[in-house]
Amino acid sequence: MPNPSFDFFVEFASTYSYPAAMRIGPLAAAAGVAVRWRPFLLGPIFKAQGLATSPFDIYPVKGRYMWRDVERLCDDLGLAFHPPEPFPQPSLLAARVAHVGLLAEGWGEDFCRAVFHAEFAERRQIGEENVIRDLLAALGVAADDVLRVAQSDAVKAKLRADTEEAERCGVFGAPSFVTADGELFWGNDRLEQALAWASRGDSNSRSREAAIRNP
Amino acid sequence: MPNPSFDFFVEFASTYSYPAAMRIGPLAAAAGVAVRWRPFLLGPIFKAQGLATSPFDIYPVKGRYMWRDVERLCDDLGLAFHPPEPFPQPSLLAARVAHVGLLAEGWGEDFCRAVFHAEFAERRQIGEENVIRDLLAALGVAADDVLRVAQSDAVKAKLRADTEEAERCGVFGAPSFVTADGELFWGNDRLEQALAWASRGDSNSRSREAAIRNP
Numbered sequence: 256m257p258n259p260s261f262d263f264f265v266e267f268a269s270t271y272s273y274p275a276a277m278r279i280g281p282l283a284a285a286a287g288v289a290v291r292w293r294p295f296l297l298g299p300i301f302k303a304q305g306l307a308t309s310p311f312d313i314y315p316v317k318g319r320y321m322w323r324d325v326e327r328l329c330d331d332l333g334l335a336f337h338p339p340e341p342f343p344q345p346s347l348l349a350a351r352v353a354h355v356g357l358l359a360e361g362w363g364e365d366f367c368r369a370v371f372h373a374e375f376a377e378r379r380q381i382g383e384e385n386v387i388r389d390l391l392a393a394l395g396v397a398a399d400d401v402l403r404v405a406q407s408d409a410v411k412a413k414l415r416a417d418t419e420e421a422e423r424c425g426v427f428g429a430p431s432f433v434t435a436d437g438e439l440f441w442g443n444d445r446l447e448q449a450l451a452w453a454s455r456g457d458s459n460s461r462s463r464e465a466a467i468r469n470p
Numbered sequence: 471m472p473n474p475s476f477d478f479f480v481e482f483a484s485t486y487s488y489p490a491a492m493r494i495g496p497l498a499a500a501a502g503v504a505v506r507w508r509p510f511l512l513g514p515i516f517k518a519q520g521l522a523t524s525p526f527d528i529y530p531v532k533g534r535y536m537w538r539d540v541e542r543l544c545d546d547l548g549l550a551f552h553p554p555e556p557f558p559q560p561s562l563l564a565a566r567v568a569h570v571g572l573l574a575e576g577w578g579e580d581f582c583r584a585v586f587h588a589e590f591a592e593r594r595q596i597g598e599e600n601v602i603r604d605l606l607a608a609l610g611v612a613a614d615d616v617l618r619v620a621q622s623d624a625v626k627a628k629l630r631a632d633t634e635e636a637e638r639c640g641v642f643g644a645p646s647f648v649t650a651d652g653e654l655f656w657g658n659d660r661l662e663q664a665l666a667w668a669s670r671g672d673s674n675s676r677s678r679e680a681a682i683r684n685p
Contacts (some may be wrong), residue, residue: 303530314519316642320656427531441535444659
């Protein structure tokens with residue numbers, strides 16, 4: 256039997272993806288679950304549902320709650336949190352660069368965490384190339400090469416494919432976790448439950464039963 | 471200093487209100503927090519946001535996830551769960567009757583739990599008067615009297631007032647918890663956090679700081 260694993264669908268513009276990205280490493284290691292980071296874009300998925308932008312912008316009452324909720328969560332976790340301006344931030348460049356690091360090189364996950372920190376702790380503009388250059392430089396990565404590869408057809412196709420696969424898995428928000436047996440968990444507050452699901456041996460049979468009950 | 475307390479804004483049509491209603495009693499007792507049950511109606515609040523019905527119906531991808539998520543949660547809690555048909559169920563009558571029990575008599579909370587069980591475990595039609603009569607009878611309550619009071623102007627006004635107060639507190643979904651110092655927590659999965667907030671002594675000062683940071 257393979258080691259437990261799941262896909263971590265993460266979107267750099269997403270507020271709740273920030274605490275999830277900062278928490279997932281040690282929690283997954285403790286649970287013995289291998290995490291595959293899959294940066295994707297929520298924009299196309301929102302559009303397919305008829306949403307022109309973030310639901311937090313479309314429904315301001317919900318948006319106000321979200322800012323306070325994330326602030327409280329980060330407070331409890333000891334994470335700095337300062338809402339970026341504008342919100343949502345354009346996340347396309349960061350997502351492409353992350354895929355370069357995740358595909359072939361060892362700095363992918365560190366870069367993802369660096370993007371979230373820059374965006375939500377330091378209020379930097381993650382859509383700007385010079386910001387991404389700074390983050391890469393701090394990781395000791397040659398930014399020119401990476402930025403060229405990030406704009407290649409192969410990397411663009413990989414980001415598109417991951418976004419399409421997220422949609423096929425039923426993802427409609429971020430962060431989302433999808434286990435090997437196809438269970439979807441949505442939200443930073445479902446991270447522990449997703450890890451427990453992925454690491455328990457009977458998850459496959461439970462999932463089949465569920466599929467029978469909810470055809 | 472008064473005992474810690476919070477308001478529990480609960481909507482009988484809401485799926486996530488079901489596990490919250492079943493869990494809140496013992497958890498609140500253990501935390502030393504007094505809970506004021508406040509049945510309210512989400513319909514007017516959704517309408518004010520431009521939503522004609524439940525967001526789970528408007529966004530089917532989110533709806534599909536919700537059914538599976540609630541099923542998993544209830545599974546973990548050992549609660550029977552069978553989605554009602556139709557969804558959402560009309561909750562006006564149950565909410566009015568609950569207010570009768572909560573205002574003047576001792577059976578309000580038991581009735582709330584009985585409604586949720588009938589709706590989500592037994593798939594009964596909670597909008598039908600004969601179903602509500604059955605639930606009252608099982609509690610040893612004289613249904614004729616209660617149903618007459620439930621349709622009185624005073625009870626109608628109380629339900630309207632609680633719905634309006636929920637809206638003033640920023641409530642946009644159910645269940646929601648509002649502490650004495652005005653902190654709003656949304657969702658069954660925030661119940662523990664809301665109890666911790668209500669029972670910790672420094673909550674007032676923390677809230678004032680938050681208000682200063684997020685004017």
